[in-house]
Amino acid sequence: MSDGPASVGAQLRAAPPDRLPEVTAEHLRADHAADRVEVLLGDLSLSALWPVLDPEGPTGGLLEQRCFGSQLPVVDPRPDGPTKILLPLTVWGDRLGVLSLETTREAGQELTAELTVIADELAMALRTADKDTDRYHRVRRRQRLTMAAELQWELLPGRSLNGERFRLAGALEPAYAVYGDHYDWSVTGDRLTVTVLNGHGDGIEATLLTAVAVNAMRNARRAGAGIVEQAELASDAVYSRHGGNSYVATLLLEIGLGDGAVEAVDAGSPKAMVAHDRDIRPITLEQQLPLGMFGDTRYETQKFQLEPGDRLLVASDGVHAAAPGGRTAYGVSALLTALRRTRLQPPSEAVGTVIRGLREYHDGLDADDDAVLVCLDWLR
Template sequence: MSDHPVPIGALLRAAAPDRLPEVIAEHLRRHFAAEQVEVLVADLALRQFAPLLGPPGADTDPAALRCLGSQQPATTTGPAGARLHLPLSCWGERLGVLRVDLPGRPDTEQADQLRLVADELAVALRAADRMTDRYRKAQCLQRLTMAAELQWDLLPGRSLGDERFLLAGQLEPAYEVRGDHFDWALAGDRLTLTVLNGAGEGMDAALLTATAVNAMRNARRCGADLVEQAELASDALHSRYGGGLHAATLLLEIDLVGGWVDAVDAGSPHCMIGRGGEISQVRLEQQLPLGMFGEARYEIERFRLEPGDRLLVVSDGVHAAAPGGGTTFGESALFTALRRTRLQPATEAVGTVMRGLREFHAGSEPEDDAVTVCLDWRR
């Protein structure tokens, strides 16, 4: 290894946005004697990977999947050398895994430097995503519907976190979502979270949700509180659709210091709290869905989280799912699925709930798209 390698951050910033994997591979070969390098990008469903340097196709490397889930580096050694799996994460957003084969096990200093390389690559990939289609194309292992394309492009990410909290969301079916959506934004000690279920099908539902999300963002970015966000979005939808289409929405603003949550319940998403092994539903006064009537007015309710609490929000595609017209998932299997997540981080918990939902459908085609969002408040 060279004593003074060129800082990888500088190399990545100087590179074309679509050439970041090649820059990383060359850096690792030159300065760490890497024998093989692969940048694995997680697919939209976070169940498999797409290699950016190797032949195209799905990669289901079990060690890489464990690394993605645990967010911890892992090293395995054998006669041929050492294989490292390093998580590619940026502000809590899990992008994929960097896989590196070395002639031998790295020492402590080298391992630290390799983790830094992975961190720099993750930030660069996140920044480059808007400048090239290469990474988004790799994420999509099948073609998206136009509605799904719009919804995924509108998302803030799939996870977010720091020492105070970990937040994650998942949309399914990943390649055919319509009007279900989630949004979030962090500003100091305030975290805003919204979960939406736009009425209708296909592009009609996606465009409805896009209008609502952007109206709430517009209000939020001008300093508006939850009531003003809900009312502006409702007015925008009613002006466009005349009450014919609406968006059931739950708006939350979490105080990351005191745990107080301001809430506007404008429709069907359900909110639950996991505390000490028990799960209970937060009972809120359900107000009118956004856009149902002109000049609708909304009120804020409050509840409080305790340190270590888990907050879960699911759309009606989760809690009201009833394949064959039978018992709903919310009535029979949702709380069982949630209990399975007790020892998992939020980023894994959303996948566990969605797997439970798929099992509940038992092979039948879901009639609705679905959102699960999970927040762990660490304080």
Template sequence: MTTRPAPVGSLLRAAPPDRLPEVAAEHLRTRFPLAGAEVYLSDLTMTSLWPVLDPEGPAAGRLEMRVFGSQEPLVDGGSAGTDRVMLPLTVWGDRLGVLRVDLREPAGPDRVTELRSLADELALALRAAHNDTDRYYRISRRQRLTMAAELQWALLPGRSLDGERFKLAGQLEPAYAMYGDHYDWAVTGDRLTLTVLNGQGDGIEAALLTTVAVNAMRNARRSGANIVEQAELASDAVYSRYGGASHVATLLLEIDLSDGSVEAVDAGSPRALIAHEGDVRAVSLEQQLPLGMFGDGRYETQKFQLQPADRLLVVSDGVHAATPGGRPPYGASALLSALRGTRLQPPAEAVGTVMRALRDYHAGVEQDDDAVIVCLDWLR
């Protein structure tokens, strides 16, 4: 009697967290006529993919990057009936990398479907194992992080997130030396909470300040508090630690995914814009005091409405207020042009497009502030 191979999910769950790519590759060898395989993971800037099985090998090529961007499998036919299959490694919309499988036979639709299922299992295992081994961190980092950046990356919820009614993505720069800018999100049922922060100051002190604020808001949110209570608890925590000498500019949003209604607490410099069919408008909110400026800070919500297919962009002051070389603020017109150029891109690609446009706007002048961009598509 022929013994069927164990499901790849079972094999990955039983494997040490640092050996997942090897276990997946070995399963491929036992299951298919295999010529080779490679697992590629994205770098922190989401602009290149790097090999895990052969860490001394070159970065991924054009086709793998296309799969990473499109999030669709791609079959590249070779000679003598061989096929190279490339598949996205993605969990809940969070793009991790690409799996490349070189087969010694043609890859028909059923084979691609089977390989995509394997890639999904591998992506889920990689996401679960990320904090139990440094192997994958080392692949994604192409240079050493500052201590401030280390704190910020450890605090992030993820890079992108998809649901039935929304697509969401965020990006920070400079990736290896950021300071106090940050974003956070959480979805429960029909409620999506989104926060963009700008901690005052530079270096590790700014990162520590933001860490206090983010964890205070998470503590309140996970206890069932609304965004007003989240802002007030965070403000109290920051003031208790810094006595008003430092503060955190913050925009808190709670989005009802069932009808697009948004409640906002505007406590500082992050700005929100809405794009719809090429038209871009700023969300007008009355600004309240940043978190931690005074003891017993109190906040009020304001409301605005999203329409189906609206794109909501939230940016820190390192984006909208950037004035490199004395140029007009990036948010005055260049940001609107960049946002219009993302109409056909999903949020995970759009944040990169806007960030590249920001770098181009600096035209060789070094960025003097870190920057956050978060993009939400409400699909209804």
């Protein structure tokens, strides 16, 4: 027998990156009398949980979906057999999937706590291993990505992020064929930077355009620059490559996590709104030129204030301006209806609810544009 739940971390660090589920399963069988161990990962659209150890096995059912959605362990005792235990696989709020097992041990708080440590170690290892193996990428992809989508997914920071004072999530749609829409974020100390972008055009050219802008803003941000310099460097980079023939619409936000003060650079089509209880109000900002439209463009910040419990939402034009079949734009009223349905949901669930509402609004028609939605809860 090994040294307990903490030892699995050392085992995972010593294991090949593509063998993490097997190492975890062996540890659980040896130390916790576990059987029927499975690691289930969410697909790119987070519509189902898919097995890794037995790729031909069933997808996650209602219990697995409950664990994934609630982000809490689920214990399912059976009077005539082993107890089934499900644990969320999550890193800093980024939901990866669910660890499932059956055990004959008594399923009390002590066991659940031990298994939670193991699940947390596995989640961190899985996230790190993604850089060195394609195994988990293949499980999450239920169809082949376009080249543009491949580039976009590699650029994303994650799908959700939690901190002491905030909950944050983003959604990108359609998952397998996105083009120029994108989001980015970074937290350092008490400052959270959030960016939503929409590259001009279609296909891989729009993706490459967005990639230039994202990396230019990251370059400035990582050098300690504020959002004005981030926007200006990105604008200069896009203009130097395209000469004003292509541009990137962008909304950059820097949120003070201590006081809720927000500085914004509005350089295009993404729209922001704030929800508090059932009240939803748009954030009106003076729109400046999109990035890369002209050379040496200079930007200014504008400010607004979040209150404790506020939910900040940012939507690209693929969300708020979607008008399938000539219908009224989704952002006029249907978006507000969808947002009100998310009132009791965490951001990681809320973005999915709104995106599903957008799909329903298209009523079977193909979307004309890709879409991004970012949701932030400021907790203070």
